[in-house]
Amino acid sequence: MKKINPFKPHSPVPTAMFAGRLGEVDTFETALFQTKSSNPSNLLITGERGIGKSSLLTLFKPLANGEIKSPDYEKFNFITLNSIISNGTSLVTFIKLIQRNLKRELDKEETFRKIMGSTWDFVQRIKVMDSGIEKPVQTSDPDLVIDDFSYSLAETCNRICDSDKGDKAKDGIVIFIDEADNACEDLQIGYLLKATTELLQQNGCSKVMFVVAGLNEVIEKLSKSHESSLRIFTQIKVKELRPEDRHYVVDRGIEEGNRLNEEQTTVSVDAKNHISTLSEGYPHFIQQFAYSAFEANTDGEISSDDVLSGAFNPGGAIDAIGSRYYAAQYHEQIKSDEYREVLSIMAESLNSWIKKSEIRDKFTGKDQTLTDALQALTNRKIILRNPSKIGEYRLQQRGFALWIKMFGERKK
Template sequence: MNKVNPFKPNSPVSTGMFAGRMKEIVLLEKALFQTKNGLPCNILVTGERGIGKSSLMMILKDFASGYVETLEHGKFNFLTIGGMVSDKTDLVTLIRLIERNVQREIGKTDALRKYLSATWAFAKRIRIMDSGIEAEDAISDPDIIIDEFAYSLAQTCERISRPEKGEERKDGILFIIDEADNASDSLRIGYFFKVVTELLQQHGCHNIMFVVVGLPEIADKLLSSHESSLRIFNQVKITELSPSDRKRVVDLGLEEANRINEDKTKISEEAKSHISTLSEGYPHFIQQFSYSAFDFSSDGEISSDDVLDGAFDKGGAIDSIGARYYAADYHSKIKSDEYRQVLSIMAESMNSWIKKSEIREKFSGADQTLTDALAALTKRKIILKNSSARGEYRLQQRGFAIWIKLFGERRK
């Protein structure tokens, strides 16, 4: 039976198939409203892998760009600029990325192209400096680069907020900087955002909103480069979906399937409950378990057996989740089964702190092996050591703990 599978484990879900997160959506909508009215509100969005950060950002983009009407404030019309950070992104690269995206989004008429070329002229001097070509006006000082960048950004926002020659008026500019946890120390990401936001205010620009997205460790990276950087953000911590929202995700997927497929598909309540339990509320996991169950179903109804076979069979949902997120940490970075046993013991506490003495009670190896394992796993950043309490450790992500438990249970 050939059917289009509506579930999307490899990409963010569209606005029409989004479920839950009402509290977060309302907060983001209010932040847009504040920024539109001259009270900029910057947001730091954190959450583990697979928790739904990217899907939530798609909702924010649709709201900000006016593609979708918001819950309480009608439609917005922000210039929306996205970008990602890698461990190789330095200050010059980040500014080039932003400049290029601004040019793409609004440099569509001759008048605006000329305006942007003049306003962002400083970027050409950075390019000269970065290429090694000597020039009298080349910029090399990071603080001067940031100052020029903030001024150009303020001027651009002023132009699109008060357009000329019949151009469309914008409410401001929204920047979404994703995967910010990848930022290298040399980028000084916290310092960058702290200084830029202060300079924008000095230039009288109050309609720019920054949304920085990443794994939970991004907060430490911001703090390490500027102790006051977290104060410029309202923090949104994305957590697991509730059981009712998990089931709603499944229902929305099947509604889409039945809209596009001639042969209809239904699901039992018990099967939905299995997907809810297995996923632990991680949206990516819900999509993957639902995708695999949909593929295993051959009679028009997804049963509990379809869910479990799709989850635990070789090449099924658990293998797919592991390959995408955790296999490298669990296999490639670890050559010892005893080290993996330490992870399995820690996974019973999910990502809560666990004492070394509690691990030792269940560990089958020697004390020295346990000490070596904890040191090696900490060095490789697979687990964290509690700096505030001696002899306590935890897994970095709850999702990793879930995968270890499910993987281990399948092996049993």
């Protein structure tokens, strides 16, 4: 009989299967505690594609709203709001999103049902011109819109945190903003966040916390839109999971599988070591290798062979990882086989710096082609040029390098 596969390569990890990140959780809790104590702290979570940023937000949310108890503090009691930025999110859309989510959250509790009152009416008054041809253009002055937004947010937050609400009073509001690297120029994300945090304070509110997550490019976007916007954040750089955490992910998954399925499954230590080594600690690789090994298994014990055939068979883990994360970059953005050869050579050094001369030694094409390739790949941000050493380059993402290595090997 077909078993339900417990591993989650396609979605943020459920809290029960969440591994590692103790330091990150600690930083978050400290920030919650500070914010609750009127010393607002904002977090910026950055890291490569699939490293676990959204999963971290998925864990942070119940910690902040008290659905789960934090390890070091009593239960927190924040209102939490989720938002995801797309490249079409304008300032008005963003504010409407926050207003709607806030209303939805407050409507859940009798005490707060009418608390927003007319404070947010400005949202309806924001003028957006829709010519019907291009995307709608906002005509209200962004500074005024941000001012209204900050005032309304401050008012609402102060009301829900007011001690006259007794034990119903909230600790504050946490606003999660995921995929912030998508932010378009119009959103002015750096300016929006810097101005809002300052205006909140000026309006007597110090219990709102922003948690912004995105690929590393978000740093550039923030500072481009407001030079000192990075200063409002404590940064969390999400890295690979440690070997013991990788094993934990597999064990929790197997446990979950045995809860869901009548037919039980075990996993050998060797198989876990293989998943751990192949994944190099990338959470999405761990989930995918474990998922594919679970699928490849037929006898109830997942062995190293199951891991390997699940990984390398057509339609297996490596194919899946590639098509989800990297294939477009590799096949569509790069039209030339020679450029791909440059990437393969660079991938041997993963994402460490490599000299152009070292690439040239292995490259089979012409010198000019290599120069053009490095230029084009740098322009497309697939590789980086070392700002402090001339003639050194590296792949932007280690996960991409790993995939190129594995993909190349499979082709061989």
